[in-house]
Amino acid sequence: MGSLPIDLFNPLDNENFVDESSRVLEFIADYYKNVGNYPVRSQVKPGYLQKLSPNSAPYFPESLETILGDIQTDILPGLTHWQSPNFFAYFQANASTAAFLGEMLCTGLNVVGFNWISSPAATELEAIVVDWMGKMLKLPQSFLFSGGGGGVLHGSTCEAIVCTLAAARDKALNELGADKITKLVVYGSDQTHFTLQKASKLVGINPNNFRTIKTSTLTSFALAPDDVRATMEADLASGLVPLFLCATIGTTALGAVDSLEGLGQVAKDYEVWFHVDAAYGGSACICPEFRQYLNGIELVDSISMNPHKWFLTNMDCCCLWVKNPSTLVDSLSTSPEILRNKATESKKVVDYKDWQIALSRRFRALKLWLVIRRYGVANLMEHIRSDIKLAKKFEGFVVEDERFEVVVPRKFALVCFRLKPRRSEEDGSKLNWKLLEEVNSSGKAFMTHAVVDGTFLIRCAIGGTFTEERHIDGLWKLIQEKAADLVIETCYPSII
Amino acid sequence: MGSLPIDLFNPLDNENFVDESSRVLEFIADYYKNVGNYPVRSQVKPGYLQKLSPNSAPYFPESLETILGDIQTDILPGLTHWQSPNFFAYFQANASTAAFLGEMLCTGLNVVGFNWISSPAATELEAIVVDWMGKMLKLPQSFLFSGGGGGVLHGSTCEAIVCTLAAARDKALNELGADKITKLVVYGSDQTHFTLQKASKLVGINPNNFRTIKTSTLTSFALAPDDVRATMEADLASGLVPLFLCATIGTTALGAVDSLEGLGQVAKDYEVWFHVDAAYGGSACICPEFRQYLNGIELVDSISMNPHKWFLTNMDCCCLWVKNPSTLVDSLSTSPEILRNKATESKKVVDYKDWQIALSRRFRALKLWLVIRRYGVANLMEHIRSDIKLAKKFEGFVVEDERFEVVVPRKFALVCFRLKPRRSEEDGSKLNWKLLEEVNSSGKAFMTHAVVDGTFLIRCAIGGTFTEERHIDGLWKLIQEKAADLVIETCYPSII
Incomplete structure (x- = not known):
């Protein structure tokens, strides 16, 4: 009354919002038009x-x-251009218009749905969309909310694994006593993503109790159930307690696939939590011809996959399903007075804060929901299949050129190949390292490498949103040129 | 050659991208125009x-x-409208045009900067922007990259605390041996965010070794250093090992502030990791008049604050600074062959995957950088100060009305108040719960509650981007109306 009104700085003026956002839209559209012209791997220097x-x-x-x-x-x-049509490194991070719209809506609405009441639609849409995804993957009913299980969206596989590991750990410690944490053992293969080892350490598993079971060409680099069994037996014999086994559908280095049927039986026999990391391969499993890789999924306790890799969903989005949400919630729930509300007390709602690490959470479900509705299952399958076709074409190039070889059998859209070593394996590794570096430093394409069983190989991960047949043709031409230069250099080193 | 070209489904057609994104922009702009008209707390039913x-x-x-x-x-x-000008619940989640632009760019570019080479600009901009923030907060040089420390952007305080706890734990266990994990103890107050307890359990601290030290009106609900000292002494006497102490600048329930100077000395004496959670209050500390709350910050090992609360940065964004990044990296780093690269091996670069839980990460720095540059420190201080003015005005309303009282002294823009109990404390709690529920179910405003020392109080957190003076006036009018109804109902219960 009588005092001056309080002047407010207005950072969300409506007209300005539309005007500036439109200019940024044009900027991004322009970037997409030119993204193929930038050096794929950034050429800047540190600092x-x-x-x-x-x-x-x-x-x-x-x-x-x-x-x-x-x-x-x-x-x-200074960017390494993940959206370049010539990006074949790591695994792709798909972008799409629909996911972009979903992110805009998520950011614009800016609700924080940590429990149901803090934005019911955020929780309910997430439950709906993970059930949709579960059905697209033909997961057993027991992983769906309608079947007593349920799913949640995390930001990354590591978060998903931290949460399932914590659930498994606390379930075990409730029986054994908290002091037994030092006895718990986690199992993966030498092809399992290093995230499992990091997550195990994070949740307090003794780093000495992490088992990296060796794989080989004999099983196409899949984890052999008998080896897991033998390792668990040895641990039991030394007074340790097997806790958690992780299988992978589409390993990072090679795209290898572990058999859920064989491993599931071992997990059952030793009463360990069985998780499936389908971060990469999971997307393909919506196509009937790839669904076989999930055979045995009924033996699993939890499964995660990343729509932000190969499912047209911009970063970040990881689906996690669990058969017994109560195990997860028992480990992760908190009930502070400040969040007390009638909906939670009615026990008729999901409070997703109890399914993840953090309290706060973004409305990520919008993004995945937009992708699925705007494209439909038909186009999503087409998207996977056309990438596989491109990968087959690239694989054909490798096979046809006698200087090269495909190192491990291709299962998805990742082709692992190399120049055949001419003298020794060591020489082969150097030669391929050099070839890869020549390709990458040209700026015209970017691939990465792996070393398996002492063999250095080049990974060509196909599946970028903008990648077309002509880019695969161009990539192969580039590789051939660089290989020819290397051959000349190796034959006549004194001249160079 | 001769085969049919591979048809590709194109989910990122340039024209369509601009067209559909523009329509979503209009949708969001329209939402902002009307957001004040929606019931603030959603009124839908579960399912x-x-x-x-x-x-x-x-x-x-x-x-x-x-x-x-x-x-x-x-x-x-189905949304609870966090961007409504009448949202006064929890803490606000600020939105702004600049942050929205930053998110659009982050999503559009869609790079995954887990290590330096995977997108150098993502790493370098993040290092620059956290150093800027650190300087705005006048953090000691030792928290800046230029002073041997450094910062990182996480998604949430819980992630930041999990990482610092893991670092502290592994540093301790390296000396004590892995089996001593069962002896480690974590300390907070009964006002510390429940995230600390959840994070402690996540990293494998025995839940029995989490200490919730009681606070009271005597210290304005700040953690008393002597109480911490006594608790640590008792733990040492029973063979336990004090590990980690967390102080808070702006507690969730009350906005209380722990003294870093007093607690820092205790942390030093007992050689525990000392973390400061400034999730809420940190933003205010860019203003000279609030910087005093960080006095003693030189005694701290790590500090986190959330630009996604009160710093005009849409979800999600949490800054974490550490004095000794090597402790963090020692605990969280992984060096798989598949990510091996020359930049990492040169040791001249930061690989942020080793500063956080997940491998993958979004280019969040763009968002905070846009906010800081587009608004400038001047406007950011103005933003904080005008919210404080609104809170002072609301506090004035409460003080002037003899039926009400301010329960704890206001420090920032959170006002904790209640209707004075007329008969007993129990009656007072019921009355205020009812008042709060009447306000919230009206749909015209949304506040939440806390219970401190047995006292039920209503929290009015002011600071929404769209909140203006007239909304504060309207809120107080609404509270008065609902309170009057309650008084009538209480006086003449048989008539109602």
Whole structure:
């Protein structure tokens, strides 16, 4: 009354919001038009951006024009372009219009759905969309909410594994006593993603109690059930307690697939929690011709897969399903007074804060829901199949050229190949390392490598949103050129 | 050659991308125009969305029009509107145009910067922007990259605490031996966010070794250093090992502030890792008049704060600074062959995968960088100060009305108040619970509660992006109306 009104700084003026956002949209569209022209792997030197940036935050605001200018000149050259059609490194991180729309809505609405009441639609849509995904993968009813199980969206496989490991650990310690944490053992193969080892350490498993079981060409680098059994027997004999076994559908290095049927029986016999990491291969399993890789899934306690890899869903999005949500909730739930509410007390709702590490969470379900509805299962299968076709074509190139060989059988859209060693294996590794570096430093394509059983190989992961047949043709041409240069260099080293 | 070309489904057609994104922009702008008209706390019933949704994913694509229509009719009513100007619950989740632009760019570029080479700019911009933030907070040089420390962006405080706890745990176990994990003890107060307890359990601390030290009005609900000292002494006497102490700048229930100076000395004496959770209060500390709350910060090992609360940065964004990054990296690093690269081997770069739980990570730095540059420190301070002014105004309303009282002294923009109990404390709790429920179920505003020392109080957290003076006036009018109804009901219960 009588006092001056309180002046508010308005960072969300409606007209300005639409205007500036539209300019950024155009910027991104322009980036997509040109993304194939940038060197795929960034060619900057460590510390390049520090030299271009002021040492402290600006006191006064800067214009969007200035900032977008800096992104164009300073940031874009420092990116390794995951959306380049010539990106074949690691695994792809698919982008799509529908996922982008979902992220815009998630960010714009900016609700924080940690429990049901804090935004019921965020929780309910997530439950619906993970059930849809579960059905697309033909998971047993027991993994769906309608069948007493359920799913949740995490940001990454590591988070999903940390949570399932914690659930398994606490279930075991409730029986054994908290002091027995030092006795628990976790099992994976030498092809299991290193995330399992990190997650085990994170949840307090003694690093000495992590078992990396060796695989070989004999099983196409799949984990052999008998080897797991033998390792568990040995641990039991030394007074340890087998806790957790992780199988993989589409390993990181090679795209190998562990057999759920064989391993499931071992998990059952030794009463360990059995998790399946289908981060990469899971997406393909929506196609009937790949569903076989999930045979035995009924023997599993939990399964995770990443739509943010090969399912047209921009970062980040990882689906985790569990058969017994109560095990997860028992380990992760908290009931502080400050969050007490009638909906939770009615026990008729899911509070997703109890299914994950953090309290706060984004409305990620919108993104996956948009992808599924906007494209439909038909196009999503088509998306997977066309990438596989491209991979087959690339594989054909390798097979036809007698200087090269496919190192392990291809299962999905990852082709593992190398120049055949001419003298020794050691020489072969050096030669392929050099070939890879020549390709990558050309800026025209980016692939990565793996070393399996002492063999250095080049990984060509096909599946970028913008990758077309002509890019596969171009990649092969590039590889052939670089290989020819290497051959000349190796034959006539003194001339070079 | 001769074979049919491989048809590709194109989910990122440039024209379509701009067209559909523009329509979603308009949708969000329209939402912002109307967000004040929706019931703030959603009024749907558990399971409402399941009834409106198909049981499985559509086989064929659906139009954006159909999907946006469903969002309007089915999703929006199921949201609790965190961006409503009448949202005063929990703590606010600020949205802004600049952060939205940053998220669009992050999602659009869709790079995955787990290590330096996977997108150098993502790593370098993050290092720059956390150093900027650190300087804005006047953190000691030792927390900045330039001073041998460094910072990282996480998604949430819980992740930040899990990582620092793991670092502290592994540092201790390296000296004590892995079996001593069962002896480690973590300390917080009864006002510390429950995330600390959850994080402790996650990293394998025996739940019996978590200490919740009681606070009281005597210290304005701050953790008393002498009480911490006594608790640690008792633990040492029973053969346990004090590991980790967490102080809070702006507690969740009350906005209370622990003294870093007093606690820092205890942490030093007992050689425990000392973390500061400034999730809420940290943002205010960029203003000189609030910086005092960080006095003693030089005694701390790590500090985290959430720009996604009160710093105009849409979800999710949490800054974590550590004095000794090597402790963090020692605990969290992994060096699989598949990620081997020259930049990492040169040791001249930061690989942020070793500073966090997950491998994959989004380019969150863009968002915070956009916020800081587009608004400037001047406007960011103005933003904090105007919210404090609104909170002071609301506090004035409470003080002026003799039926009400402010329960604990206000430090930031959170006002904790209640209707004075007329008969007993128990009666007072019931009365205030009823008042809160009347306000919330009206749909006109949403606040939450806390119970401290047996006292039920109502929390009014001011700071939403759209909240203006008139909303504070309206909120107080609403509270007065509902309180008057309650008084009548209490005086003449038989008539109602």
